[in-house]
Amino acid sequence: MSLKGIQVIDLTRIISGPFCTQLLADFGADVIKIETPSGDPLRQQGRGRNGLSWYFAGYNRNKMSVALDLRSKEGLEVLRDMIRGADVLVENYRAGVLSKMGLSDAALEELNPKLLVCHISGFGADGPYAQRPSFDFIAQAMSGFMSVNGNRDDDPLRSGLPVSDLVAGLYAALGISATLANSTREERRFQSVDVGLTDSLISLLSYMASDTLAAGSPPERSGNDHPLVAPYGLFQTTDKPIAIAPSNDMIYARLLKVLGREDLLNDPRFDTNEKRMADRAAIRAEIEPIFLTDSCAAWIERLNEGGVPAGPVMSVPDVFRDPQVQHREMVVDVPHGEHGNVRMLGFPVKVKPDGCEMRRPAPELGEHGDAVLRALGYSDERIAELHASGVLAGKAETESGV
Amino acid sequence: MSLKGIQVIDLTRIISGPFCTQLLADFGADVIKIETPSGDPLRQQGRGRNGLSWYFAGYNRNKMSVALDLRSKEGLEVLRDMIRGADVLVENYRAGVLSKMGLSDAALEELNPKLLVCHISGFGADGPYAQRPSFDFIAQAMSGFMSVNGNRDDDPLRSGLPVSDLVAGLYAALGISATLANSTREERRFQSVDVGLTDSLISLLSYMASDTLAAGSPPERSGNDHPLVAPYGLFQTTDKPIAIAPSNDMIYARLLKVLGREDLLNDPRFDTNEKRMADRAAIRAEIEPIFLTDSCAAWIERLNEGGVPAGPVMSVPDVFRDPQVQHREMVVDVPHGEHGNVRMLGFPVKVKPDGCEMRRPAPELGEHGDAVLRALGYSDERIAELHASGVLAGKAETESGV
Numbered sequence: 001m002s003l004k005g006i007q008v009i010d011l012t013r014i015i016s017g018p019f020c021t022q023l024l025a026d027f028g029a030d031v032i033k034i035e036t037p038s039g040d041p042l043r044q045q046g047r048g049r050n051g052l053s054w055y056f057a058g059y060n061r062n063k064m065s066v067a068l069d070l071r072s073k074e075g076l077e078v079l080r081d082m083i084r085g086a087d088v089l090v091e092n093y094r095a096g097v098l099s100k101m102g103l104s105d106a107a108l109e110e111l112n113p114k115l116l117v118c119h120i121s122g123f124g125a126d127g128p129y130a131q132r133p134s135f136d137f138i139a140q141a142m143s144g145f146m147s148v149n150g151n152r153d154d155d156p157l158r159s160g161l162p163v164s165d166l167v168a169g170l171y172a173a174l175g176i177s178a179t180l181a182n183s184t185r186e187e188r189r190f191q192s193v194d195v196g197l198t199d200s201l202i203s204l205l206s207y208m209a210s211d212t213l214a215a216g217s218p219p220e221r222s223g224n225d226h227p228l229v230a231p232y233g234l235f236q237t238t239d240k241p242i243a244i245a246p247s248n249d250m251i252y253a254r255l256l257k258v259l260g261r262e263d264l265l266n267d268p269r270f271d272t273n274e275k276r277m278a279d280r281a282a283i284r285a286e287i288e289p290i291f292l293t294d295s296c297a298a299w300i301e302r303l304n305e306g307g308v309p310a311g312p313v314m315s316v317p318d319v320f321r322d323p324q325v326q327h328r329e330m331v332v333d334v335p336h337g338e339h340g341n342v343r344m345l346g347f348p349v350k351v352k353p354d355g356c357e358m359r360r361p362a363p364e365l366g367e368h369g370d371a372v373l374r375a376l377g378y379s380d381e382r383i384a385e386l387h388a389s390g391v392l393a394g395k396a397e398t399e400s401g402v
Numbered sequence: 403m404s405l406k407g408i409q410v411i412d413l414t415r416i417i418s419g420p421f422c423t424q425l426l427a428d429f430g431a432d433v434i435k436i437e438t439p440s441g442d443p444l445r446q447q448g449r450g451r452n453g454l455s456w457y458f459a460g461y462n463r464n465k466m467s468v469a470l471d472l473r474s475k476e477g478l479e480v481l482r483d484m485i486r487g488a489d490v491l492v493e494n495y496r497a498g499v500l501s502k503m504g505l506s507d508a509a510l511e512e513l514n515p516k517l518l519v520c521h522i523s524g525f526g527a528d529g530p531y532a533q534r535p536s537f538d539f540i541a542q543a544m545s546g547f548m549s550v551n552g553n554r555d556d557d558p559l560r561s562g563l564p565v566s567d568l569v570a571g572l573y574a575a576l577g578i579s580a581t582l583a584n585s586t587r588e589e590r591r592f593q594s595v596d597v598g599l600t601d602s603l604i605s606l607l608s609y610m611a612s613d614t615l616a617a618g619s620p621p622e623r624s625g626n627d628h629p630l631v632a633p634y635g636l637f638q639t640t641d642k643p644i645a646i647a648p649s650n651d652m653i654y655a656r657l658l659k660v661l662g663r664e665d666l667l668n669d670p671r672f673d674t675n676e677k678r679m680a681d682r683a684a685i686r687a688e689i690e691p692i693f694l695t696d697s698c699a700a701w702i703e704r705l706n707e708g709g710v711p712a713g714p715v716m717s718v719p720d721v722f723r724d725p726q727v728q729h730r731e732m733v734v735d736v737p738h739g740e741h742g743n744v745r746m747l748g749f750p751v752k753v754k755p756d757g758c759e760m761r762r763p764a765p766e767l768g769e770h771g772d773a774v775l776r777a778l779g780y781s782d783e784r785i786a787e788l789h790a791s792g793v794l795a796g797k798a799e800t801e802s803g804v
Contacts, residue, residue, distance in 0.1 A: 344612065
């Protein structure tokens with residue numbers, strides 16, 4: 001049930017890969033993060049406390065760490081030993097790098113005929129751009145995402161979040177889980193999962209894609225207006241703006257009722273969504289003054305009671321203080337030993353009874369190296385040699401459970 | 403292997419739920435979409451050709467359709483019969499609606515002790531806001547997403563895509579797949595998966611969340627500037643803007659080399675990322691004129707060769723014409739009988755050898771009703787009665803494979 005007992009060798013760093021393996025680890029997989037002797041660069045990024053990056057801590061919870069010099073022949077041999085016994089291998093090197101390390105799909109299949117390998121890269125594993133370097137921003141630009149994000153008369157705009165990294169990480173976790181679904185280890189055979197950042201964002205183009213393909217004309221940026229519905233968007237109240245989303249005629253009618261403007265229902269200027277879209281400013285001019293008569297919170301209560309989706313625009317600190325967010329445990333405290341308590345995002349998927357669990361904090365660099373190698377049958381002498389030669393880095397392990 | 407043979411009863415409509423079940427269907431699950439006798443509202447939305455909405459066609463590929471009046475006692479009884487033999491039930495009603503239909507989690511478990519039920523809703527299944535109506539836009543506002551999307555001095559901005567719907571659909575598909583992983587049907591027990599639109603977007607706050615939690619101060623909107631790195635963003639060339647993402651000092655050095663401005667490397671105004679962030683305009687002023695000496699395509703080739711991620715900002719039609727996108731089959735043609743060929747988004751997760759397949763086009767309303775009921779053991783007489791009473795709607799089935 002779930003991913004308990006699935007062993008994942010994790011060759012990823014920064015965001016997209018680590019987010020994928022964080023999701024797998026949250027669902028119960030045993031994720032062994034392989035780091036270079038200098039560690040995942042994320043350890044040095046973002047704000048931290050007591051010598052720990054909270055950015056790193058979030059994306060690497062529930063994982064173990066082995067610090068291994070994969071540029072050495074011996075380091076690669078240790079990796080191959082690990083892969084032999086694993087269920088899944090995840091990597092987000094640039095396309096082709098793993099092959100150059102002698103770990104092409106064919107070589108991996110020979111090493112472990114039941115392995116599932118997952119490749120995450122900017123443009124995917126093949127095609128004319130496969131070898132190009134990429135990052136989230138490039139995927140946002142080349143997927144069409146930026147072309148539909150932003151205000152009508154402004155430049156195309158990146159998302160404030162690294163959405164292509166995150167969505168690619170999510171797709172990778174889905175691809176792995178779906179491929180592992182519905183089978184036991186005995187029934188498995190070698191599989192290769194390949195996810196690209198650009199492909200991932202393209203797959204979210206939704207009606208922007210289908211309308212473009214059906215009509216041939218490109219979608220427009222529409223800022224906070226919905227491209228298919230009016231009225232819709234932010235409206236000023238006595239204190240702060242309110243977001244309202246009456247997405248069809250039924251909810252539009254409810255909105256007018258709550259606003260006391262049912263007279264508009266049959267107004268020939270506004271009696272279809274098409275007419276309201278054609279002159280968004282006119283319908284806005286009719287209803288905006290009414291919002292200015294009360295506070296955002298008062299309107300939300302009234303609108304929700306009347307069946308109209310509405311909410312405030314919340315800052316990130318607002319979000320973490322919100323009673324619903326707290327009830328849903330979307331922020332949690334995780335003890336990290338000498339680094340103290342770390343507050344981090346909770347689990348977005350709630351499963352009962354076999355839910356996600358916080359089993360261990362993000363690892364120190366190389367914390368589990370000794371234990372992982374011992375579990376592979378390496379002798380204490382051999383482990384000491386690997387430490388001495390710098391192939392195995394990081395502090396020696398005290399915990400024994402792997 | 404994968405989701406082949408997994409039977410999913412799909413009570414969802416519009417986007418988030420149908421995207422979840424589309425992903426499950428793409429991975430091989432047998433998805434039976436239950437629609438009201440008037441059909442998923444998406445059938446009437448978006449651009450179409452030959453009487454078919456391409457918006458609907460994309461999100462409902464690979465599914466079967468049964469049109470059932472669930473307001474009637476008999477319709478509910480048919481649904482219960484379907485649930486008895488199913489592996490998964492997915493729904494995106496407002497929280498609590500399914501319980502009012504007599505299908506609480508407890509009732510579902512009694513009906514089918516091996517069922518996995520997945521609830522998708524705006525705020526999740528519990529908590530103070532659980533009963534509030536919601537839509538994508540409200541989740542964007544209340545998750546903090548809008549607060550970090552947009553230009554510095556403008557209003558918070560919604561994403562141009564319905565990201566919360568889509569990410570929630572993805573999480574739901576992941577939750578279902580991970581819960582089904584690693585087990586056979588015999589080993590399963592009742593599980594409930596619960597995904598909220600707001601939670602889903604919160605989980606993508608990334609370093610915006612960790613930095614806020616560690617430092618206490620809210621992140622700022624930074625438009626096309628990266629909040630942690632400079633230089634970065636869009637730069638004008640002789641023809642169109644280029645997106646560049648030199649995300650660390652090594653890639654910054656490569657950028658300067660390609661631009662022929664290695665003199666800047668040790669310039670005391672720019673020799674750390676902190677200094678460059680502190681005066682983004684100054685470093686931009688140094689490099690922007692160089693981009694104006696050649697075309698976007700020429701710069702991309704030169705930058706990529708030098709190891710600097712760079713790309714054009716592409717419109718949605720540009721994306722579909724792009725050779726990489728075509729190589730990756732991110733747009734595919736699917737024959738839809740009398741509606742002709744429909745172009746739609748391809749599969750974002752590439753799996754070999756057991757990859758996603760286009761097995762059937764989006765169904766006509768109720769197309770598979772007769773066959774599904776027959777497979778449940780309903781007699782032809784009973785099926786005719788259900789048609790006559792309006793409980794079972796849509797056209798009679800000709801295909802037999804269910």
